[in-house]
Amino acid sequence: MDHVTASRTLSALAHEHRLAVFRALIAAGPSGLAAGELARGVGIGATNLSFHIKELERAGLVRSWRVGRSIRSSVEVDAVRRLLEFLIADCCGGKADLCGGIFVEVSSLCCGSAQFSNPEFSS
Amino acid sequence: MDHVTASRTLSALAHEHRLAVFRALIAAGPSGLAAGELARGVGIGATNLSFHIKELERAGLVRSWRVGRSIRSSVEVDAVRRLLEFLIADCCGGKADLCGGIFVEVSSLCCGSAQFSNPEFSS
DNA sequence: TTTATATTGCAACAATTATTGAAATATCGG
DNA sequence: CCGATATTTCAATAATTGTTGCAATATAAA
Numbered sequence: 007m008d009h010v011t012a013s014r015t016l017s018a019l020a021h022e023h024r025l026a027v028f029r030a031l032i033a034a035g036p037s038g039l040a041a042g043e044l045a046r047g048v049g050i051g052a053t054n055l056s057f058h059i060k061e062l063e064r065a066g067l068v069r070s071w072r073v074g075r076s077i078r079s080s081v082e083v084d085a086v087r088r089l090l091e092f093l094i095a096d097c098c099g100g101k102a103d104l105c106g107g108i109f110v111e112v113s114s115l116c117c118g119s120a121q122f123s124n125p126e127f128s129s
Numbered sequence: 130m131d132h133v134t135a136s137r138t139l140s141a142l143a144h145e146h147r148l149a150v151f152r153a154l155i156a157a158g159p160s161g162l163a164a165g166e167l168a169r170g171v172g173i174g175a176t177n178l179s180f181h182i183k184e185l186e187r188a189g190l191v192r193s194w195r196v197g198r199s200i201r202s203s204v205e206v207d208a209v210r211r212l213l214e215f216l217i218a219d220c221c222g223g224k225a226d227l228c229g230g231i232f233v234e235v236s237s238l239c240c241g242s243a244q245f246s247n248p249e250f251s252s
Numbered sequence: 253t254t255t256a257t258a259t260t261g262c263a264a265c266a267a268t269t270a271t272t273g274a275a276a277t278a279t280c281g282g
Numbered sequence: 283c284c285g286a287t288a289t290t291t292c293a294a295t296a297a298t299t300g301t302t303g304c305a306a307t308a309t310a311a312a
Contacts, residue, residue: 013145020139075279075288198309
């Protein structure tokens with residue numbers, strides 16, 4: 007990932023509503039969520055949500071498809087992985103012994119559940 | 130990390146110059162870099178860099194201290210770890226078998242080298 | 253103490269991004 | 283086909299963010 011792409015991807019995430027949408031979709035997994043569910047969950051209007059979903063798509067973070075009358079969206083997991091890799095790349099040239107010992111189990115970034123499992127969306 | 134903080138942290142990174150600064154500092158490790166070195170490396174004016182460093186500090190991603198005539202800055206590694214954890218949290222409730230198999234060695238986010246090791250900054 | 257180097261604060265201006273409502277489009281069930 | 287539901291497009295407006303030069307501040311070296 008080049009730094010221009012990375013910057014655009016981060017811009018897409020750097021918005022409260024879009025971040026809420028992203029996390030809801032991460033939690034929802036591959037089957038994603040319908041636009042209406044997302045709008046209600048995040049608490050914004052359909053027009054506004056449509057705009058933000060488009061932004062996430064434009065950044066390659068989300069893909070959408072039609073199912074009946076609804077448009078469902080889900081996270082492009084590979085794009086997320088590439089972004090995280092970019093952020094922490096080139097760090098220290100291997101002097102791990104001097105490092106603060108950061109470790110995140112990014113393998114936990116996986117998908118399965120089809121509905122909101124995020125308390126943020128219980129409303 | 131709450132979603133407001135996460136959103137602010139992402140906003141801080143979601144800018145080409147700040148992202149370049151961040152990655153240079155990640156590469157530089159705990160001893161950081163002087164503002165002048167960063168301004169030359171990123172290719173922006175001192176005033177502009179000062180503004181962006183302040184933004185990164187305000188987001189808690191960077192800390193700075195004086196060394197003689199220079200102000201040096203380095204990355205707050207814990208803040209980065211918290212951000213990455215927040216982004217991939219709550220994913221799928223453990224149905225890892227359905228997952229795309231994302232894995233990033235975030236343990237590579239460590240620090241040591243004191244100078245630019247990033248080709249982007251060879252100019 | 254004078255001079256040079258390094259960085260920040262201020263103020264003005266430029267550019268981008270977010271939100272809203274109303275109308276348009278697409279799908280489904282009857 | 284017709285009415286209901288779901289989402290998008292458009293256009294107008296509001297709000298935020300980025301950039302620049304100049305002056306001010308702080309440190310260090312001579």
